[in-house]
Amino acid sequence: MKLQTLLIVEDNASFGRSLVAALESQVPDVRLVASVAEARQALESFSPSALLLDVCLPDGGAIDVIAIAATKTPVPHILAMSSEAGPEQAFLLAQRGVRAYLQKPFPLAKLEATLGALDELVDEVPAPLSHALGRESLPEIEERTRRALVNDALARGNGSINAASRILGVSRQTLQHILRRQRAS
Incomplete structure (x- = not known):
């Protein structure tokens, strides 16, 4: 899949900038926000093909951003990442439409492969x-x-x-x- 737009929601500024720098050569429009409020504001005027969400954010979490993204047409592909989330939270995220979960820290190659496999993941039967x-x-x-x-x-x-x-x-x-x-x- 050739993603055209990606919104990264990550509250660690240096990690977020690293993700943008690593992906901007492959995705024409990569944007970074650091909170649920910023994600809400960005999604009012931006329709990303995919969202890469940190599970734990200062003003909420990935579930909050997923609820906002669910109002978009089409709904973006959603990927979650965390160093803190356990299996129960990963399962809950999958029930809410998260297509892939990345445990931090993860190699860039794994993120690239996950983004590249979104087309195949879309063919799964929803939960x-x-x-x-x-x-x-x-x-x-x-x-x-x-x-x-x-x-x-x-x-x-x-x-x-x-x-x-x-x-x-x-x-x-x-x-x-x-x-x-x-x-x-």
């Missing part, structure tokens, strides 16, 4: 869907997923069917048909 495998039939999973996506698109479109249909990439008529089927079931 909530994977959990349903074997417990629900494929049509049940499809219906639940469709319902969630339609509801999310309607919420993002402030209840407008026209806006939601644009978000979903379907015609207004198709969305109306889906909504009628949902109401009938």
Whole structure:
């Protein structure tokens, strides 16, 4: 994968600058912030392809930044790094969409390989869907997923069917048909 944009959220200034210096020859637009507040501000005007997050930040943590990033369209690929997080926290991060976890200190080659493998990581089944495998039939999973996506698109479109249909990439008529089927079931 050739990343075009990367936002690094790291509160250790010298380590953050080292990451930027190491990656700016490979990623055209690398930006560095040091807190949840700075990440929130950066994400208001910047849509990175990926986020590289320190798990522990002075005003919160990676979970806070992930929640902010989840509002972006498209949602950026998320990688986490820490010298302090344990297995439980790494598992929680994975449930929230973190694609890879790097234990600090890590060699630059490992970070480069992880960033390069993002395309392959995207093809994994998201955790909530994977959990349903074997417990629900494929049509049940499809219906639940469709319902969630339609509801999310309607919420993002402030209840407008026209806006939601644009978000979903379907015609207004198709969305109306889906909504009628949902109401009938």
